[in-house]
Amino acid sequence: MKLFLLSVVVCASALLVGCATTEPASSGTANAVPTKDLVLWEYRDGVSHLRAGRFAEAKRTLDEAITTISGIRANDKSAKQARGYFHKESKKTFLGEPYERVMAYYYRGILYWMDGEPDNARACFRSAQLEDSDAEEHTFKSDYVLLDYLDGLASLKLRQDGSDAYKRACDLAKGLKLPAYDAQANVLMFVEFGNGPEKYAAGEYGEELRFRDGHSLVRSAVVKVDRDEFPTPPYDDLTFQARTRGGRVMDHILANKAVFKTSTDVAGNVGLISGLVLATEGSGDARNAGIGLALAGALSKGISALTTPQADTRYWDNLPQFLSFTAFKLPPGDHEVKVEFEDASGRLLPQYTRRVNLHIPVGARDSVVFVSDKSTNF
Amino acid sequence: MCARSKLISSLSLGLTAVVIAGCASSGVDRPNGIGAVEMRPDDKGFVQGTGIESQDIIAVTDKMARGLLAVPEIANAQKAPRIVLLPVKNDTRFPFNKDIFLDEIMALLNERAAGKVRFLARDRITELEKERDLKRTGQVTSTTDPNIQQFKGADFMLTGKLVGQTTKTSAGTSDYVLYSFELIDPNTSEVIWNGSHRIKKQGQTDAAYR
Numbered sequence: 001m002k003l004f005l006l007s008v009v010v011c012a013s014a015l016l017v018g019c020a021t022t023e024p025a026s027s028g029t030a031n032a033v034p035t036k037d038l039v040l041w042e043y044r045d046g047v048s049h050l051r052a053g054r055f056a057e058a059k060r061t062l063d064e065a066i067t068t069i070s071g072i073r074a075n076d077k078s079a080k081q082a083r084g085y086f087h088k089e090s091k092k093t094f095l096g097e098p099y100e101r102v103m104a105y106y107y108r109g110i111l112y113w114m115d116g117e118p119d120n121a122r123a124c125f126r127s128a129q130l131e132d133s134d135a136e137e138h139t140f141k142s143d144y145v146l147l148d149y150l151d152g153l154a155s156l157k158l159r160q161d162g163s164d165a166y167k168r169a170c171d172l173a174k175g176l177k178l179p180a181y182d183a184q185a186n187v188l189m190f191v192e193f194g195n196g197p198e199k200y201a202a203g204e205y206g207e208e209l210r211f212r213d214g215h216s217l218v219r220s221a222v223v224k225v226d227r228d229e230f231p232t233p234p235y236d237d238l239t240f241q242a243r244t245r246g247g248r249v250m251d252h253i254l255a256n257k258a259v260f261k262t263s264t265d266v267a268g269n270v271g272l273i274s275g276l277v278l279a280t281e282g283s284g285d286a287r288n289a290g291i292g293l294a295l296a297g298a299l300s301k302g303i304s305a306l307t308t309p310q311a312d313t314r315y316w317d318n319l320p321q322f323l324s325f326t327a328f329k330l331p332p333g334d335h336e337v338k339v340e341f342e343d344a345s346g347r348l349l350p351q352y353t354r355r356v357n358l359h360i361p362v363g364a365r366d367s368v369v370f371v372s373d374k375s376t377n378f
Numbered sequence: 379m380c381a382r383s384k385l386i387s388s389l390s391l392g393l394t395a396v397v398i399a400g401c402a403s404s405g406v407d408r409p410n411g412i413g414a415v416e417m418r419p420d421d422k423g424f425v426q427g428t429g430i431e432s433q434d435i436i437a438v439t440d441k442m443a444r445g446l447l448a449v450p451e452i453a454n455a456q457k458a459p460r461i462v463l464l465p466v467k468n469d470t471r472f473p474f475n476k477d478i479f480l481d482e483i484m485a486l487l488n489e490r491a492a493g494k495v496r497f498l499a500r501d502r503i504t505e506l507e508k509e510r511d512l513k514r515t516g517q518v519t520s521t522t523d524p525n526i527q528q529f530k531g532a533d534f535m536l537t538g539k540l541v542g543q544t545t546k547t548s549a550g551t552s553d554y555v556l557y558s559f560e561l562i563d564p565n566t567s568e569v570i571w572n573g574s575h576r577i578k579k580q581g582q583t584d585a586a587y588r
Contacts, residue, residue, distance in 0.1 A: 070427050070472075072582070074583060075584075079586035080584070089586070092584075108473070112473060117473075119469070120473040120476070123468055123472055130471060134588065158467070249588040250586055
C-alpha cells in the first residue's frame, strides 16, 4: 500500500517535470517560419535584398514587416500568453526591440527617397525616432543622430524649414561635426558597416535580456568621387542604442516569473520531502497527511517546472554596427564613386572597398545610393 | 484496502491524469486560420493602429468631394472646369500611398457629379506627348489636326497636405492628423476653396512589447 502510494507520487512528479517541454528551435528556412517569427525573417530578408540591390523585394518585405509593427497590439492573445507564467516570452509575435524596429523604418525610408518620395522617407525617419522614444532614461530617448538629420534634410528638399531637426541632430552628435545642409546636393549616400549587437539571456533562469556588443573592423568610411572626398564617420551605433534602451516592462514580468518559479520549487521540495517522510514513517492520519503533503509538493514542483521566465532572445542578426551618411552635388552624366572603409586607426581596408557607377540624370530628383560593407551589388 | 486509502489512491491517479492532460500543448489560437472576408472600405478592420487607415481615407475624401461640389466656381460653372491633381504632401510620421487621396476624390466627384468637372491626366503627359508626336509624324492616324495644340490648360489645381502631431508616453501613443485640401486658381494663385478634416487616435500596446 505504502509502496503503491509512493509510486503514484513519484510518477506524478516525474510526469509533471517531464511535461515542461522546450520549444522546438525555428527552422532555418523562410518556408518553415512560424507566424510568430515572420517579422524577424522579413527584417532579415529586407536588408539582404537591399544589400544585393533588389530594391523591389526589399520594399515588399519591409512593408510587410512595418504593417505588422506599426499597429497597436492590444488584446493580443500571444502577448498575453507570453506574459503568463507558463509560456515563454518568445511565444509572442516577434516585433523586435526598439533598435530593431527603428532600423526597419530607417531602411524603408531610404527606399522611399530612392523612389523620389522624400516626404514618405521623412515619415519613416520620424516613425523610427518615435520607436526609440520610450527609453528608460530621458537622455537616451529618440537619440539617433541620423534620424533627426535626415528629417531636416528631407524638409529642406521639400522647401520646408529643417533647422530645428538639424539642431537636434547636432546636439546628439556628441563631438562629431555634422555637415551643414546643402539644398543643391543631389547625391545622397547611405553607408553602413560592421555587425550589430547580439541578444542573449542571463540570470538563473535566463530571465534577463542582455546584449553582446556588435563588432566591426571598419570604423569609418570615405566617399571619393572625382577629386573630392567626403568622410562618413559612424554617426549612430546600434550597440549603444540597444544597451541604452534601459529596462522593459517585460523585464519586470520575467523577474516576477523567476521569483514564482523559485518559490514554487522550494515549496515543492519541502512538501515532497516532509510528505514522504511522514507517509513512510507515520501511521493513520499522519500518514495520510504526509501523502497529501507529498502530492501537494509534487504539484508545486510541477508548476515550477512549467513556469517559463526565459527572455526572448530572437534578434535581427544581420544588422550593421554603425550608420553613416553623406550628401554632395554632381553634374549630370556618368560618375564613378568609390567608398573606402577604414579601421580604427584610419588604415584602408581594401577588401571592403566598393565602386559605384552612378548616372546622374538631368532634373531635380536626388540620386540615392545605399552602400554597406556587405553590399553584393557593387 | 480501506475506503480512505482507495479514495486517496483514486485522487492521486486522477490528479496525475489531469496534470498530464493539462500538459498537452494544444491551445493554438485559430489553428485553421480565418477565411478572407470582404469588408466595407469604411469599416474598421481587426488590424488597427493610430495611423492612416482605409476608413480615414473614405471619411476624408467623402467630405472633400462634397465640399468641392458646393464651391460656386464649380456648382455654377457654365462649362465643366478642368482640374489638375497635384501630389498630396505628407508632413506626418506615416508613410502612405499619396495618390490614393486624390484618386478617391476624383472617383467620388465623377460618381456624384458626372460632367460637372473634368480632370486632366497630367501624370500621363509623357505618354500623351509621345502619342501626339506619332500622329504628327504620320506614324499613326489622327481624326483631328495633330499640329493644333489641343492639350487643355487647368482651370484649377487640387492638392492636399497631411500634417501630424504625435505624443508618446508610458500611457500610450496618441496621433493627431490634420487633412487639408485646396482648390487653387493657377492664374491668380488664389485659394478658391479649402477643406479640412481632423482625426485623432490613441492606444497602448501590450506590456509584452513595452
